Amino acid sequence: MSRLRSATLWAIRYGLPGMAVRAAARRGDLIARLTADEALREDPFDAYDQLRARGPVVTNRFLSATATHRTASEVLRSDKFVASAGAGPNRLLDRVLTAAVDPKALGPVDPPSLLVVQPPQHTRLRKLVSRTFTPRAVNHLTGRMREVADDLLDRIPEGEPFDLVEAYAAPLPVMVISEILGVPTTMQDEFLRWGNEAAATLDPGLRWRAFWRADAALRDLNAWFENHLAHLRRDPGDDLLSKLVHDGVDNGDRLTDTELRATGLLLLGAGFETTVNLIGNAVRLLLDHPEQLAALRADPSGWANAVEEVLRYDSPVQVTLRVASEDIDLAGQRLPQGRAVITMLGGANRDPAVFSDPHTFDITRPNAREHLAFSAGIHYCLGAQLARLEASIALQALFERFDGLSLAGSPTRRGTRVLRGYTELPLRTNKKAASAATKGT
Numbered sequence: 001m002s003r004l005r006s007a008t009l010w011a012i013r014y015g016l017p018g019m020a021v022r023a024a025a026r027r028g029d030l031i032a033r034l035t036a037d038e039a040l041r042e043d044p045f046d047a048y049d050q051l052r053a054r055g056p057v058v059t060n061r062f063l064s065a066t067a068t069h070r071t072a073s074e075v076l077r078s079d080k081f082v083a084s085a086g087a088g089p090n091r092l093l094d095r096v097l098t099a100a101v102d103p104k105a106l107g108p109v110d111p112p113s114l115l116v117v118q119p120p121q122h123t124r125l126r127k128l129v130s131r132t133f134t135p136r137a138v139n140h141l142t143g144r145m146r147e148v149a150d151d152l153l154d155r156i157p158e159g160e161p162f163d164l165v166e167a168y169a170a171p172l173p174v175m176v177i178s179e180i181l182g183v184p185t186t187m188q189d190e191f192l193r194w195g196n197e198a199a200a201t202l203d204p205g206l207r208w209r210a211f212w213r214a215d216a217a218l219r220d221l222n223a224w225f226e227n228h229l230a231h232l233r234r235d236p237g238d239d240l241l242s243k244l245v246h247d248g249v250d251n252g253d254r255l256t257d258t259e260l261r262a263t264g265l266l267l268l269g270a271g272f273e274t275t276v277n278l279i280g281n282a283v284r285l286l287l288d289h290p291e292q293l294a295a296l297r298a299d300p301s302g303w304a305n306a307v308e309e310v311l312r313y314d315s316p317v318q319v320t321l322r323v324a325s326e327d328i329d330l331a332g333q334r335l336p337q338g339r340a341v342i343t344m345l346g347g348a349n350r351d352p353a354v355f356s357d358p359h360t361f362d363i364t365r366p367n368a369r370e371h372l373a374f375s376a377g378i379h380y381c382l383g384a385q386l387a388r389l390e391a392s393i394a395l396q397a398l399f400e401r402f403d404g405l406s407l408a409g410s411p412t413r414r415g416t417r418v419l420r421g422y423t424e425l426p427l428r429t430n431k432k433a434a435s436a437a438t439k440g441t
């Protein structure tokens with residue numbers, strides 16, 4: 001039964017749309033190429049410019065898309081656009097998709113994930129999570145994040161090549177989010193493996209084999225998480241998940257078991273699958289722009305804006321999608337109910353109408369923070385503050401420790417389209433700037 005369910009879900013969500021998109025991409029359709037053409041994965045920015053040059057909304061037989069900042073913001077902030085086809089106005093598709101989602105293999109875009117549910121369920125879930133995931137609680141973690149970063153840096157061999165992603169950019173966020181959620185950090189390798197498989201499900205046109213692998217990984221992850229939640233019910237700790245499990249008794253509202261699992265898993269996955277990209281993208285950009293790195297070394301007050309500029313210039317999440325919940329006018333075009341609109345966040349972040357000289361990386365850019373890398377509207381990233389802080393701490397700790405970092409081979413980009421980062425970033429340390437004894441000072 002579960003194999004039939006998986007096959008149905010794959011066919012509706014990825015198989016049939018994937019076939020149509022790949023065929024359109026072969027015919028040269030620009031939206032389809034941006035979605036499916038492997039060649040554009042490495043560098044989609046010229047194609048975003050071409051899309052924007054055709055107008056604020058570009059439409060093909062199946063989809064609309066925008067790479068302009070203004071229209072993307074409008075779509076993301078509008079309550080007339082909803083966050084997924086499964087939650088949209090197409091009742092039949094709704095029903096089939098809901099039935100096809102196996103509760104034992106909930107993924108990041110399966111309801112009731114925050115990413116795809118609508119108000120009032122979204123409002124309720126988000127309120128409950130935000131109550132425990134407060135800015136104060138996040139700021140509280142600054143010292144601990146630095147400790148984790150320094151521990152990882154201690155293990156990097158001096159003068160030898162190492163992979164920044166494996167040694168630092170991936171384990172740091174997974175350890176931080178594991179500590180916040182109160183899941184054992186000893187599970188980090190398993191989480192990274194499961195997370196990498198699950199991240200593929202964000203991409204359109206996922207092939208059956210990759211879907212099947214992701215499905216198996218999600219089953220393992222869900223089963224582990226269910227056991228962990230049962231443990232927290234009996235023996236709560238002082239962590240965010242324990243609070244979520246037990247919270248709400250006083251005010252009469254609490255998350256259902258499925259909501260709890262979906263929300264916890266989303267926080268866990270979103271907590272490391274994206275921040276790893278931000279750290280990796282930032283390191284590569286700064287090594288490619290040594291004069292800007294030197295300016296940051298001279299004046300560390302520039303780090304916060306540098307992180308914003310990385311988010312703008314090389315956005316870790318490039319794309320998201322909304323569906324028109326009714327017939328609607330968008331930037332002068334009439335879109336029918338059910339029309340999917342791809343918002344090219346990475347393209348909106350290079351829109352010359354908002355960012356002057358948009359293809360130049362400039363850590364002093366005054367309005368870098370106007371990027372849409374964390375989306376906008378009700379689904380605005382819940383972990384934005386954590387990600388900003390974590391990246392800033394990670395980068396400062398790395399560049400304070402080593403003053404002679406350089407590339408030691410060709411970096412490899414992730415094979416994903418929605419998430420943009422590196423799977424491998426080979427570096428070499430030339431010389432230690434600070435010994436472990438003086439680290440963090």
Ligand code: HEM
Binds near residue numbers: 126272383
């Ligand atoms: C550089 C790091 C990150 C980036 C670029 C990023 C980006 C995003 C984006 C673009 C969305 C909205 C997608 C949409 O509108 O369809 C989102 C939502 C979300 N993010 Fe992040 N994220 C990052 C880090 C984090 C972290 C560290 C956490 C964890 C704690 C997190 C948790 C979430 C959650 C829970 C949502 C769903 C919010 C909702 O739908 O109400 N993110 N993120």
